[in-house]
Amino acid sequence: MDVASINTRLGRVASADSRELDRVCEEVAAELIDADVEPPFRVPSADFATDPWLICADRYWRRRLLHQPTVEVAARCARWLHDHTDPPVRPDIIEKxxxxxxFITKDTVESRHDLTLATGRIVETFQGSTDICYFATLYHAGKLRANFWFDELHQFLESSLLAVAAGQHRDDPLFTGLRAFAAFGSRTITTSHALELLDTAWSAAPRSRAVVDVCLNALWAAPPFPGQGEQLRRHAAEAVAEYPDDHLFRFRLASGQRMCGDYTDALATIDTALRLLPAIGARISHELLQGQYLRERATILEGLDRAAWTSDQQTRWLDQDTANRDLRRTLQTSAIRAVELVTVFTAAIAFAVGSLQITLTGTLPLRDRALLLVLLGAGLLLFALLTVAGTWIITGRHHPGPRTTPPDPGGTQR
Incomplete structure (x- = not known):
């Protein structure tokens, strides 16, 4: 093919609108595929939005891997990338x-046997290049990650020949982030170890967007653990501050806010994510992401309704508890009053009967009879006071039951 004409066509659409840019890049990529020729131009930048040479190369290798989704084709892609880009722009392209x-070929995971054979051919063909093996490792690991095969991903990263052949790249933040993703989902690795790996990848400098994405994805996809929502919300808020126009990070933040019960903030955040989601480029990616965001939005709305219902129920519970306390207090007071009344009435009757007997019978002098009446009245009064005091103590009049708090039905949600 004529390299000059390809460069001319791509250069002509460098300043065109995004849809025209996509159309021309797709056409050129399709022509290269039909001619069985790899892109014959260099990629000058890592600008996936406006660089036509990068976009065209991206469309070309996307088609190649959709047609033949193997680590060997991924290795050839890595070789082409190494030969047609400068080192400063290469890392971002490799990760993306x-x-x-x-992700787009996640339904074609190679078996362990096929992967071992392919690794041998890659090492032999590309003379053990750690950069090429690293790209192929990321490609296969990305499939396992997209399918949420946590234990398989952990085993692949820790012991596969392809991952070992990546050499010094095993210490790269993205590799560590993928290890954290596998650790969070594995049932055999502790959450504390997964958090340590996450912190190592997150605190790397410089920290690429891909590392941020994998770390947030790890927290989002992990089985529930204590503090998960707060961890996701905190890290996603930091990511949004660093990448304010990234719709995916807004989505992660909305998920973290929902897990923490901040439904109002979560609704505003997911609406922003939907607004930032571009409706251009590969339509299937847009539809998949939009569907995922809308499901999250529906979950948030359910949480809002549930929170409103819970708040109403708690208000009703508190009102009922107050009414019950008032009723208990009223019944308690009424019972005490009844005892007091019966006691006083009984004492009065006893005093009346006793005083009549003292007054109407016997030969005691008036002074002695008066003394007897005083002693009888004092005894009955003491009896009444002791009875009332005992009633107060038994019924706990001065110590009403403590006010209770309704149970909180909420909690961390996935």
């Missing part, structure tokens, strides 16, 4: 391509 192509 390897994980992006893995």
């Amino acid at each position: 391509w390897s994980l992006g192509y893995a």
Whole structure:
């Protein structure tokens, strides 16, 4: 093919609108595929929005891997990328391509046997290049991540020949982030170890967007653990501050806010994510993401309704508890009053009967009879006072039951 004409066509659409840019890049990529020729131009930048050469190369390798989704084709893509880009722009493209192509081919995971054979051919063909093996490792790991095969991902990253052949790249933040993703989902690895791996990847400097994405994805996809919502909300808020126009990070933040019960903030955040989601480029990606965001929005709305219902129920519970306390207090007071009344009435009757007997019978002098009446009245009064005091003590009049708090039905949600 005529390299000059390709460069001319791509250069002509460099300043065109996004849809025209996509159309021309797709056409050129399709022509290269039909001619069985790899892109014959260099990629000058890592600008996936406006660089036509990068966009065209991306469309080309996307088609190649959709047609033949193997680590060997991924290795050839890595070789082409190494030969047609300068080192400063290469890392961002490596991370975006390897994980992006893995996602769109996640339904074609190679078996362990096929992967071992392919690894031998890659090492032999590319003379053990750690950069190429690293790209192929990311590609296969990305498939396992996209399918949420946590234990398989952990085993692959820790012991596969392809991952071992990545050499020094095993210490790269993205590799560590993928290890954290596998650890969070594994049932055999502790959450504390997964958090340690996450912190190591997150605190790397410089920290790429792909690392941020994998770390947030790890927290979002992990089985529930204590503090998960707060961890996701805190890290996602930091990511949004660093990448304010990234719709995916807004989505993660909305999920974290929902897990923490901040439904109002979560609704505003997911609406922003939907607004930022671009409706251009590969339509299937837009539809998949939009569907996922809308499901999250529906869950948030359910949480809002549930929170409103819970608040209403708590108000009703508190009102009922107050009414019950008032009723208990009223019944208690009424019972005490009844005892007091019966006691006083009984004492009065006893005093009346006793005083009549003292007054109407016997031969005691008036002074002695008066003394007897005083002693009888004092005894009955003491009896009444002791009875009332005992009633107060038994019924706990001065110590009403403590006010209770309704149970909180809420909690961390996935």
